[in-house]
Structure formats: structure tokens, C-alpha cells
Amino acid sequence: MSGIGPRGLRYLGLALLAFTGCGGDGAAPAGAAGTGPRPVVLIGFDASEPLTSALRASKIQGLVVQNPLAMGELSVKTMVAHLEKQPVEARISTGETLVTPENMNEPAIDRLIHPPQVENSGGASLSGAKTKKWRVMVIPKGTTHEFWKTIHAGALKAAEELGNVEIVWQGPQKEDDRVLQIQLVQSAIAARVDGIVLAPLDAKALVEAVEAAVAKGIPVVVFDSALETTRSVSYIATNNYNGGVLAARRLGETLGGKGKVILLRYAVGSESTEQREKGFTDTLAKEFPGLELISDTEYAGPTSDSAQQRAQSLATRYRGKVDGVFCPNESSTDGMLRALEGAGMIGAGK
């Protein structure tokens, strides 16, 4: 899903920085200052401040956004319903919406792209005695990303509405730290919370920790990304495949059904983005025979920096040949946007 952690902060000082921190800010390729090729249509996924302002400037033609507020809220409510022995659905979809420069000012859409967020300091902690009937630990994939701050806001909203549940919010800082997330689940078991609401970083590596929790009588609700277990209470997420379908339709319609298209993938093994990519390529093949996929083998990697590097290479290689681009998450869209802007391939004339 929207996967960036804090950019590789190393504490060994300059020596290591020289090894790890380089890359990113390459100059625009020669010739960018000229008349410039025709602008490229960029469709992205997820909203962040730079992306919505690019949308407003028509540098991006469409963003598929999720509803993290509903995701956080429904996850907690489903957990409490299960704890109170009510039946819950095994799979709940929280919806996905296409935002375009035309509809972005509608109030309903505006709420989606400017959702409420809370800082990490809020909420209950494991240290105090339980003040409510239920104590639920919510473990996101990371804590720095805006997406998770909105999830947090949704979880707190549910807690406020229900009144009988307190939320303990604790997540790993980096969104690829499987070990830390396993440790958090183990700590939640040891702290004997009533329920765990988890966005697993990895569909497989978290299975044993979750099943250990269930074996200890602690129910687990999975949200945002799937987990390969049958023992969770419910799975609450965006229909990512449909998100890819929406993106493909928007791209096809904007291009008038004809042109050459690039798909910058996110990372192998990330279930949610692979679904989006599949929805995108399936729809292109089925509904838009005039669109030709000229590159779909490149991966953006976990951060905006890695995405930008990859996107720069793509932009240089397909300069003047590409008409449309789809990126399946926030960091890849962000990197692609910067690369296309740098190469003068986007929205300069508008």
C-alpha cells in the first residue's frame, strides 16, 4: 500500500551517508529546455499534499484515492462487534474513488483528499490500567506516513463513537521492518490486550505471530493488506483491483483510447499494489486495445527517491514516445511526477 517509511536515516555519519544517501537529484536530461515533447498523462494512486497540488495544476490527470478514515474506523468497530459476540463480515471493502482536476473541489471529494489526521502522541498506552471495557491495539505498517495518521484518526473516531473501547496505537517506523512488527504483535499478546487490529507488512511473515495471538484467545482484525491466514476475524481494505481498473479507464479516456503507456510497478511481494497493477493491465487489455503497454517491468522501490531514480531512467528512455503513465502508490507517483517535471514532459505549458 502507500509504502514509504522515513528515508533511510543512518546514524553512522558521513561515511555511511556517502554510501547510502546518494542518488535522486539528477539533472533534467539535455534538451528539456527546448520546445518540449507533448505532455504525458500521469495517473497516480493515493493523495498527499504535493500530489493534490499537482492535480490542481493539471500536471496529474487523475488520482485514485482510498478511504483510510473509513478503514481505521471500520477496523475498530468490527473488532468491538466481534468482541461483543456480534457476527461480522469476513471481507469489508472501504471503497476507492477517482479524483480528477475537474471533480476535486466537490465537498465529498475534498474530504477524501484532505482527511483528518492525528499525531502519534494521542491515544491510550499499554502502561495504564484499562479505563474502558475493551483495549484494542492498532498496529499500522508505519507511523510517519500521512495515510497512517488518517487511519489513526479513523480509529480514534470509532473509539469516541463507541465509547467502550480504548485504542493503543503503536507501529514500526520503517514500513519494511517485519521484525519490529512481529515484536509488536508479541508485545500485544504479552500485554493481554483484548484485540489486535493489524496492517501486516508482509502477507506471510506475520502469519505465525498472528496465529499465536489467536491461540492465546486474542482476536485479530487485518486491514489494508491481506494476510495469508484463515484465523483472522475480518479483512478490511480497499478493493485494490478495482482501483487499478478506475485508473486504466481514466487513462484510456483521457488519451482517447490511443497511445503508448508505461506502468511503473511498486515492489514484488506487495499484495495491494500488485492487485492495482493487475486491475490496470487487465483493463487495458480488455477495454482499450488502442493503448500499447511499452514498459511494465520496472519497479519503483520503497521510497520516493528510489522511485524518482527509476522514473528518470524511464523518462529519458521513452522521451517523446510515451503518452501515459500509471503509478500504483503514493511514493511511485511522487517520484514519477518529479522525474517527468524535471524532464519537461509534463504540464509545463499549462
Added chain:
Amino acid sequence: MSDLAPFAARQRGLRGTLGWIWTVLGPFLGLILITVLFAWMTRETGSFLTLYNWRTIAVQTVVVGTAALGMTAIMIAGAIDLSVGSTVALVTVVVAMLVKRIDPALPGDLRSAGLALVVAMVLGVLVGGLCGAINGSLVAGLRVVPFIVTLGSYKVYRGLAKWLASSTTVYVPAESKAWWLSRILAPEPEPRWLMIAPGAWALVALAAALAIVLRYSLFGRHVYAVGSNESTARLCGVNVPKLKILVYALAGLATGLAGVLQFIYMSATGDPTTADGLELKVIAAVVIGGGSLSGGEGSVLGTLIGCLIMSVLDNGCVHAGIPNPTQDVIIGVIIVAAVTLDRIRRGGS
């Protein structure tokens, strides 16, 4: 050995039994202090001071602890290894790939026993040993300082891991995971009389073995000698290059085992990006436990307590509801404080 007699005598004088107790007692008091502090902070729920939680902490200490044993030997010899995290990542990838390669080729009953896992895990430990031996050979052969050599191999091994895994995560299919695999690091072991996870017992056994080797064997005394004063040790007839290669290779085996344990901890997953920064955690544990960057100091028991301090901090902060950034600050302060106290105790030498 007779050449070293004056040396050993000096060591005994300086680090007599009393001094040794002090070295271990200092970190131990720190551990107790932190435990009491967290127990107080979580007094309302009492969830921190439960048997189950301490079993969890034991499991969470195993990977760092195993890697730290190797680092202890290296740091006593006056060297350093920055490639620990990368080696661990490389080993998880190698083990996962080997299991995927070997397991389908085996007959049914050997598959269900998990023979492929055993073979792959043994080879994984050896890969760690090889990585260490390469580090040691470069340090001894190129005569470049260990910091730089292992800074290089830190990148090389990480790169190899990503290259082998095609920059993605390598999963072992569910049918290749033998029944015993997840038990190695399960907080509640089966059978129950084990008290802590089998992986944690392995760490204890390995630590005891290393402590005995370092304290009573000729090799162990040579390691201290080289770390205290390399030229003196050389003049006394210690083959310093050979010793360094040996120390790095042995430490590499420990790191390889840490990689295998990390593989198990992640439910049999080979992850080329895992254990990023593990080397710093390991170095911190050794230093808190009385080790010195300039060599000649450090003990296995101290290191284990250092590791426990680190994981009690990690675990306790979660129970006490202390957010991540604060945890980082606390651990940083404790590292500096521990070493400063150690210096003061030694009379500012």
C-alpha cells in the same frame, strides 16, 4: 605460552576477580534498574512483569544476542565488524533460496521431517562463516583498518543479498516448513519444561562455550592479548594475521547462526532488506556490556546483559506506551551513560 606468561600475569593483576565482578555487576545493576523502572511505569496493568512477557523478551533477544557473541570476540581483538546486518540479510536469503531449491527434490518422508531446512540452515551458518573469513582475510591481508574493510563488505554483502533475491523477498512455501521450525522461537516452548524457547537455550549454550574458550583457552588469551597491544602480542610470538582471520571466521559463524534465527523469526522468510542497522545494535550491546572499541576489554556475560538491556528497553517502551522516537533517544543516552560510568569506575584511564 611461556612467552606470554608476563602478559597473562599483568592481565590477571589488572582484571582480577574483583574487577571482573565489577565489570559484570555494572551492566547487571543497569538491567535491574531498567526492569524496576518499567515495572513501576506499568504497575497498573502489571503486563511487563509477567512470565509470558519475559519469555517474549528472551525470544526477542536471540538474534541480537547470537550476533553479539561474534562481535564480542572481534571487539576484544581490537577490531570491528560493520557487516553484521548485511550478513544476516544475506544468510536469510540464502537459506530461503536453498530450501526452495532442495525441498522439492527430496522424497516425501524426508520432506515432512524438514531435512531441506536442516541442510539449508547448516549451509546458512557456513555462509556466515565464509563472510567472516573474507572480512578477516581482507583485514589481515590488505592491512586496511577493520572499520573500512567491513564498511565495504557491509555494502557488498547487502548487495549480494539483493542480487540473489532479485531485490525482493524470498518466501518458503508452506509445505516446506517443517512442524518444528516455528517452535524454535515460540515464546511458549513445547515441551513446557524447557521454560524458554529452544533458540534462547541455543544462545545460552553458545555463550557459555564462547566464555570458556575466551577465558581458558590459549586462543582466547591470544585474542585478549592482540586486542590489548597488538605489537607486544606479535613480539611474544602470536601469529596475529592468522588469529584475526580465525576470530572473524568464528564470529561469522555466529552471525550466520543469527541469520538463520532471523529467518526463523520471520516465519521462514528471506528478506534482503532485513536487519538494517543490526550491527549498531550489536556494537551497542557489547559496549554497554563493558566492551571497548580499542580492544582488550569485554566479556560474554557482559554482552548478554547488554543485549538484554537493549531488548528490555525495546519491549518495555511498548508496554509503557513510550513512542518510537523517545525510545531511540533513551537508548542513545543509555549507551553513552553506560560507557561513561565504566570509564569513571576504571579511574578515568
